[in-house]
Amino acid sequence: MALLEIKNLKTYFFTRNGVVKSVDGTSFSIEKGEILGIVGESGAGKSITAFSILGLIDPPGKIVEGEIIFNGRDLVKLDDDELQKIRGDEISMIFQDPQTSLNPVISIGEQMMEAILYHKKGVSKKEAYSACVEILKTVGLPAAQKRMKSYPHQLSGGMKQRVVIAMALLNNPKLLVADEPTTALDVTIQAQILYLMKKLSQEFHSALILITHDIAVVSQLCDKIAVMYAGRIVEYGKKEDIIFNPLHPYTKGLIECLPKLNDDRKRLYQIPGIMPSLLGLPKGCYFKDRCELADEQCDIYPPRQEIDKRIVFCHKVK
Amino acid sequence: MLKYILNRLFHSVIVMFVISFIVFFIMFKAGDPVQLLLPPDATQQDVIEMRHALGLDQSFIKQYEAFLKNVAKGNLGTSFVYGQPALNVVFERLPATLELSILAMIFSILFGVPLGIIASIKPKAWYSKAIMFLSLSGISVPVFWTGMVLVLVFSVILGWLPSSGRGTVYLFTSAFTWDGIKHLIMPVLTLSFFQLALILRLTRTGMMEVMMQDYIKLARAKGVPRRVIVYYHALKNSLIPLITVIGIQFGQLVAFTIVTETIFAWPGTGKLIIDSIQNLDRPVVVAYLLVISFIFVAINFMVDVLYTFIDPRVRM
Numbered sequence: 001m002a003l004l005e006i007k008n009l010k011t012y013f014f015t016r017n018g019v020v021k022s023v024d025g026t027s028f029s030i031e032k033g034e035i036l037g038i039v040g041e042s043g044a045g046k047s048i049t050a051f052s053i054l055g056l057i058d059p060p061g062k063i064v065e066g067e068i069i070f071n072g073r074d075l076v077k078l079d080d081d082e083l084q085k086i087r088g089d090e091i092s093m094i095f096q097d098p099q100t101s102l103n104p105v106i107s108i109g110e111q112m113m114e115a116i117l118y119h120k121k122g123v124s125k126k127e128a129y130s131a132c133v134e135i136l137k138t139v140g141l142p143a144a145q146k147r148m149k150s151y152p153h154q155l156s157g158g159m160k161q162r163v164v165i166a167m168a169l170l171n172n173p174k175l176l177v178a179d180e181p182t183t184a185l186d187v188t189i190q191a192q193i194l195y196l197m198k199k200l201s202q203e204f205h206s207a208l209i210l211i212t213h214d215i216a217v218v219s220q221l222c223d224k225i226a227v228m229y230a231g232r233i234v235e236y237g238k239k240e241d242i243i244f245n246p247l248h249p250y251t252k253g254l255i256e257c258l259p260k261l262n263d264d265r266k267r268l269y270q271i272p273g274i275m276p277s278l279l280g281l282p283k284g285c286y287f288k289d290r291c292e293l294a295d296e297q298c299d300i301y302p303p304r305q306e307i308d309k310r311i312v313f314c315h316k317v318k
Numbered sequence: 319m320l321k322y323i324l325n326r327l328f329h330s331v332i333v334m335f336v337i338s339f340i341v342f343f344i345m346f347k348a349g350d351p352v353q354l355l356l357p358p359d360a361t362q363q364d365v366i367e368m369r370h371a372l373g374l375d376q377s378f379i380k381q382y383e384a385f386l387k388n389v390a391k392g393n394l395g396t397s398f399v400y401g402q403p404a405l406n407v408v409f410e411r412l413p414a415t416l417e418l419s420i421l422a423m424i425f426s427i428l429f430g431v432p433l434g435i436i437a438s439i440k441p442k443a444w445y446s447k448a449i450m451f452l453s454l455s456g457i458s459v460p461v462f463w464t465g466m467v468l469v470l471v472f473s474v475i476l477g478w479l480p481s482s483g484r485g486t487v488y489l490f491t492s493a494f495t496w497d498g499i500k501h502l503i504m505p506v507l508t509l510s511f512f513q514l515a516l517i518l519r520l521t522r523t524g525m526m527e528v529m530m531q532d533y534i535k536l537a538r539a540k541g542v543p544r545r546v547i548v549y550y551h552a553l554k555n556s557l558i559p560l561i562t563v564i565g566i567q568f569g570q571l572v573a574f575t576i577v578t579e580t581i582f583a584w585p586g587t588g589k590l591i592i593d594s595i596q597n598l599d600r601p602v603v604v605a606y607l608l609v610i611s612f613i614f615v616a617i618n619f620m621v622d623v624l625y626t627f628i629d630p631r632v633r634m
Contacts, residue, residue, distance in 0.1 A: 054539055080544070088541030095539075100532040105554045105629055115540045151630035167540065 001072070002029040003207050004053070004175055009066035011045075011052045020278045022048040022061070024231040030224070032174070035201065035208045037218030037239070039254065040228035041275050046211040047096075049228075050177045053209075054093055055083040071174065089119040092168035094178040094197075098160035098185070102152040108163055109148030112136075115170045131170065139166040139196060158189035165197060169204055176201060177209045182217070194221060215254045219243045227251045230275055230286040237310025247308065247317045249291045285315070326622065330615040337611045341604050342385060346378050351398050351598035372398065385604075394608065395601030399594070404601035408587060408609050414484060415586035417491045418578070419571040421506045426513035427564065434521025435548065441526065449518070456515025465508040465581035472504060479504055482583035505582045509575060513567055520563055524556030531555075558629050565621035569614040 011023040023045040030036045038046045051057055053068055055075060068075040070091065075083065087093075092115075095101040103111060109132060116128040123131075129148070136144035139162040152160060161181065168176055178197060182190040198221050201208040212218055218225055219239065226236040227250065235248040246252045253271040273290040276282055282289060284299035291298070293316045302313045352368050369375045373384060388395060394405045433453075437446040473481035480501050493499060528534065529552055537551050538544075576588035583589075587606060594602040625632045 056535060056538055084541050084543060086541070087539055093536070093539040095532055095536055097532060101536045103533040103537065103551055103555070104631060105558075106551065107630075111537075114537075114542055114546075118541055118543065118546075153631050164536070 002069075003032045003034075003071065004209075005029040005067075005069040006049075006053070007067045007069070009049065009052060009068065010064045011048050011057055012062060012064050014060040014062065018279050021231050021281070022278060023052060025066075026228070026231075026233050028224075028226050028233065028236055030175070030207050030209060033202070033205050033207055034224065035198065035210060035222045036224045036226065037222035038209065038211045038226045038228055039213065039215050039218050041213060043230075043275060043278065044228040045231040046213075046228055047179050050093065050179050050209065050211055053175075053177060054087050054091060055080070056087075085119070088115050088168075088173075089171045090173055091175045091177065092171070092173040094161075094164055094168050094176065094181045096180040096183055098157050098164055101164055102160055104152050106151075107148070108150050108152065108155070112148070112163070112167050112170065115167050119171055132166075135166045135170055136163070138200070139163075139169075141166070157185055158193065161185060161189075161193055162196070165193070165200070169200055169206070172204055173206050175209070176206045177211070179211045180213070181210070183212070183214075190217075197221075215243075216258055227254070230281060231278060232286065232313070233311075234287065234314070235310060235312045237312075241308065241310050245308065247310070247312050248287075248314050249293055249316065250287050253290075285313075326619055330619065333615055334608065334611055338386075338389070338604070338608060339382070341607045342382055343378070345598075345600040345603055346381065348600075349598050350374070351600060354597055355398055394605040397594075397599055397602045399597050399599045399602070404599075404605035405609075407602050408590070408605045411585060411587045411590045412609065413491060414584060415572060415575050415579070415588060417493060418502070418505055418509060418575055418584065418586060419568065421493065421502065422509035422513060422571060423564070423568050425506060425510045426517050430514045430517030431521050431560075434518040435525055435553065437518070438522040438525035438529065439548065441522075450522075453515040453518045456511045457519070459511070461508060461512065461577045462581060464511050465504070465578060468504045468508060469581070484585060505578050505584055508581065509571065509578045513571065516567065517560065517564065520560055521556065524559055525552055528552045528555045554628065558625065561621055561624055561628065565617050569610075569617050572613055573610045 006029065007027050009023055009026045010021070013020040013022055026045070026049060028036065038049065040046050048057070048061070052063055053070075053075065055078070057063060063076055066076065070086070075086070078086075102108070109129065112132040112135075113125065113128040116123055116131060117125070120128075133144045133148060136147060141147055141159060141162050147155070147159075147163075152163075155163065161184075165181070176197075181197065182193050185193060194217060197208065197210075200206075210218065210222060222239050224237065225239050225242045226233050227242070227248065228234070229250050235242060235246070235251045242251060243255065246255055250271070253269070256269040257271065259268055271290055276286060276289065285291070285294070285302055288294035288298040297315045300315075302315045305312055305314075305317065307317055352365055352372070352374065356364055356368060366375075373381060376384075385395065392405075393403065396402065397404045397407050400407050433449050437449040440446055469481045472479040481504075484498065484501055487495075487498060491498070493502060525548075529548075534547060534552060537547050542551070572587075574588070575584075575586055576592060578584065579586045579588035580592065587610075591603065591606050593599075594606065
């Protein structure tokens with residue numbers, strides 16, 4: 001049985017301007033210890049998928065349909081108290097911007113110890129403290145003991161992200177959700193942090209969902225890839241299959257965008273146009289306006305096809 | 319840290335010095351107190367003698383110089399009206415005003431902060447809307463009106479509370495005797511309404527802003543109980559702007575209890591200053607303004623120190 005299985009998840013936001021279908025019928029699964037990459041542009045619904053798993057969707061947003069089966073339990077059906085026990089314990093999350101994801105007026109140590117003390121009853125403060133110091137060393141933070149007393153503003157961005165990662169790993173979670181964990185970091189730090197996350201998820205036997213807009217990151221780290229576009233998954237399968245043989249025109253475009261070593265073109269490839277607004281989605285395939293292959297057939301949303309060991313939604317893939 | 323404190327103290331002294339000059343100058347220009355102090359049938363000779371006795375026949379610079387010399391000795395002059403040292407006159411009345419201001423501030427914080435938090439958690443709930451409506455009236459309704467209505471309802475119609483005076487005073491305050499407390503209720507309420515509404519609205523805005531921050535979402539993702547997130551993680555962040563405003567407002571309360579004190583015939587400094595200005599009792603006005611300025615400066619200083627406890631980013 002898969003560790004996490006998402007079936008037809010629909011998370012909508014009921015705004016004044018209309019219903020925003022941020023996640024509209026997404027399905028995927030992840031096994032124990034596996035790394036799944038979710039790729040897509042801003043607004044494709046990647047982060048909302050992550051927040052839906054943790055039950056962190058606030059009004060006007062709502063999970064309107066679907067199941068999130070984690071360890072045999074449907075998280076959608078749980079109330080907030082039950083979710084709170086799972087959050088930070090069995091499932092934890094790493095946020096995009098380390099500059100804003102730590103509370104500026106509470107010390108690092110206190111923020112970390114909280115994660116243990118609210119989940120593990122009977123653990124003393126002393127034990128929690130040493131567990132925190134230990135894990136800070138694991139994530140490679142120098143002078144871990146001293147850092148426990150520090151406040152976020154005294155740490156660099158990379159150090160903060162290490163703290164956030166350490167915090168997420170404290171309770172040895174079964175699933176780690178990382179929402180663009182390196183986007184806000186310096187390029188030189190990005191590789192370090194990504195490598196660290198891969199190493200740690202293996203050490204801690206955690207499954208990892210890595211959300212990113214950078215398909216290069218995904219191609220290095222992940223076992224499986226889901227490509228999202230305008231709230232829906234357009235292609236989903238094993239990494240090798242998708243990177244080396246993309247079928248969906250959007251995935252092809254994303255890979256085409258990457259600079260290549262043996263390529264002397266002056267300009268990088270761009271996918272023409274922009275992703276449609278979630279408030280005014282076109283009829284039929286959402287990608288058709290940017291797709292070179294589009295024709296009348298694409299006025300109907302493409303059905304789910306299993307071709308070449310993967311799932312793909314496109315009329316033109318045969 | 320010590321350097322910072324000394325620097326702040328130096329600034330405070332300059333501020334006090336400038337205030338003393340402005341105040342002294344305005345009172346010098348305001349008019350001749352002698353005309354008011356002497357009986358209407360006094361002769362020209364009496365006026366000249368009195369002027370000389372009070373030192374009012376000298377030039378402005380000379381008078382100010384003499385004033386500064388006396389201040390250095392801790393003497394702010396003798397009240398023309400009461401014939402006592404001006405500082406004593408002010409200090410005699412100060413406990414009544416401070417008691418009113420402190421109680422009003424405590425009341426405002428005690429109710430304003432929790433109500434603001436409640437209104438911020440579910441802004442669309444009916445009780446949040448009710449709280450916000452009441453706070454709007456708290457901000458807009460003038461103090462004299464609130465005071466009068468309270469007097470009308472609780473003193474005139476119901477006869478539950480006395481309408482004026484301090485009642486039985488024990489250890490400089492009315493708060494220790496039942497009679498005193500009965501006298502305190504209405505002035506404190508009157509003085510609180512605006513402050514309460516202001517603190518409430520500030521708390522609500524601050525909390526709503528903080529609750530949208532990433533670190534709150536991360537705390538939730540960490541599985542921290544909602545109660546702890548609201549009352550610890552979020553509140554600690556929204557306290558920073560709140561403390562600044564509370565500091566400034568407290569100074570305002572002490573300085574501007576005038577209207578409330580007038581309505582309830584409260585024997586505090588507010589009433590004293592109005593009387594003294596009318597009598598052109600220069601030493602008392604100057605002493606009063608200097609004391610109030612000192613309170614302002616001292617509170618601001620305390621707020622700066624308090625910051626360092628709440629916000630580690632300010633710590634040096």
